[in-house]
Amino acid sequence: MASGNSNFLSGVPELMILRLVQDQEMYGYEIVQAIQAQSRGQLSFGEGVVYPVLHGLEKDGALKSQRREVGGRSRVYYSLTSRGVRRLFDLTDSWTATTQAIQAVLKGGSALRTV
Template sequence: MNPDALRGHMDALLLSVVEAGPLHGYAIIEALQERSGGALSVPTGTVYPALRRLERVGHLSSEWATVGGRKRRTYRLTDSGRKQLEGERSAWREFTSAIGSVLSPGPEAP
C-alpha cells in the first residue's frame, strides 16, 4: 500500500475503528490490519501522533488504564468525533466517486 495514498484518510480510519468501543493505540493498529484483511499496516510512528492530534482537536478523548501490568492509553470517540466520522464517510463516498469516474475507462453514454 502506497503510504501517500493514506493521506487525508487516516482520521476516518482511526475514528471508524474506535466507533464500536474504546480502544488503545496498539489495539487500533491491530484492528486496522484485521479489518482491512491485512492490507493496512500502519506504523506506530503514524498512529500515535495521529491519535494525539485527534484528541487535541476534540474528536477523541483518552484515559490511562493498567491491564496486566501494562499501561494503556484508551481512546474514546467524542460527540464531535462522531459527527466528524459522519462527515468523513460522506467525504469518502464523494472522493471515490470523483476519482472513480476519472479512472474508469468507460466513455459517457449518450
C-alpha cells in the first residue's frame, strides 16, 4: 500500500540498492520489499524503479548477477563487485556532504553571521 514518495529521491534508489547488496546478495523482488521494510514504509520504490537500476549497475560493472533456482523460483541474485564497493563509498560520501550542505542552508544564514 505504502506510496506517495514525494520528491527528494533522485539517485536514492541506486544508493539504497548498493547498500543493501553490500550486506548480502539479494534479488530484485527482495530488494523492493527490503527498502519498504527497513524504512518502515516511508520509502517505496516499485519494480519499475529497481530493475532498471540493477541492470544499469551491472552494465557499469558495479554489480554482478547470478541466476539461481530456489524452490521452483528463478531468481537473479546480485552482489557487489570491487567497483561497486568504490561506487557505494563515493555515493555515501556525496550523500552525506549534500545533506549537510542542505541542512546548513535550512538552519539559516549562520555562514554569513560569522562576519
